[in-house]
Amino acid sequence: MMTTARSVTVRLLDKEYTISCPDGAEAELLASADYLNDKMREIKNTGKIVGLERIAVMAALNMSHDLLKNKEHQRQSVDTHLRRIGSKIDNSLNTSNSGG
Template sequence: MNNARSVTVKLLDKEYTISCPDGAEAELLASADYLNQKMREIRNSGKIVGLERIAVMAALNMSHDLLKNKEEQRQNVESHLRRITHKIDRALSDLDKDT
């Protein structure tokens, strides 16, 4: 059973202590660094003020990107499956012609 550890992350110069399972610290820190980068981009744009609003906007942008990537991945898988199905159908058709 994994034990939880406390890890301190910094988002827009504010520190947060987060509990995470042993061995997941690097992933948590990488995630926090990515979030911090996105929050800084939003803050630096000057269009949104306030830590909470910046965090919400960063979360919405990241969620949008995730959903868009999932949809693109789904479409790629479907495209590959259609190509494979077409090749199988063609191969089976060729076998029928040979028999």
């Protein structure tokens, strides 16, 4: 079965772009575009970076950095949780073995 694509118009820093997306994914695309637009506007408002392309690249780099930082934090949280569970299992096994 083929997925039908739709054209959706998004606005980034007052410039419109027509993007093709799978049918049913329009809301996600629009939410992503709004998020990107907010990040680009933040960068533009600092006045340090000029030009749509440079602003877009800086926004993408910032968002990628945040994503990677978040992934690393989640990985560390999982590792810590697994160590705690392992410790509880070890303690439980030691307690049950010493009682018999």
